[in-house]
Amino acid sequence: MPFTKKAYKKAKNQYPELSDTIEKAIKQQTSLEKENCKSLDRASEPTAVIMKAIFSEISTDSVHKKILERFGYFLGRYVYLCDALDDLQDDFKKKSYNVLLLQKEITELSQIEIDFCKNIAKETINFTLGELANIYVLLPIEKYKPILDNIIYLGLKNTFELIIKGENKKEKLK
DSSP: OGGGHHHHHHHHHHOHHHHHHHHHHHHHHHHHHHTTOOOHHHHHHHHHHHHHHHHHTSOOSHHHHHHHHHHHHHHHHHHHHHHHHHTHHHHHHHTOOOGGGGGSOOSSOOHHHHHHHHHHHHHHHHHHHHHHHHHHTTSOOOTTHHHHHHIIIIIHHHHHHHHHHTOOOHHHHO
């Protein structure tokens, strides 16, 4: 996008290592999609790595930095998997890459197939949210703690449940 070039260049100059990490992760994501990667872990890895890199910039304290990196990693994984689930039907119609659709041979997207994909997503996302919560408690948060607690413990889970119910389609948010 032409209007973002200046902001991108400024951010790249200010955070060259972060920019390199993001560019490599995007290339890795493209490569995984081209090879029709079936692994949920591998497919979500680039987004998780991007978020890990972004969150590592929040603190200079080495202990907090490690915790924030892990937190960002699981948040990125959550975002990727929720997006894959939210896009499931559209990706099937457009024949676009979606790691959940590759979990078994799907020729018709019936309710049984949708439920199959939802169950796979539930297992992985529930694990991811559990790990995210385990890491979150290690963060020394003082300011805005009640708000952040609400987001981590209720908001993320609620958003996922809305996606499962089909009530969080991006079109509704526009």
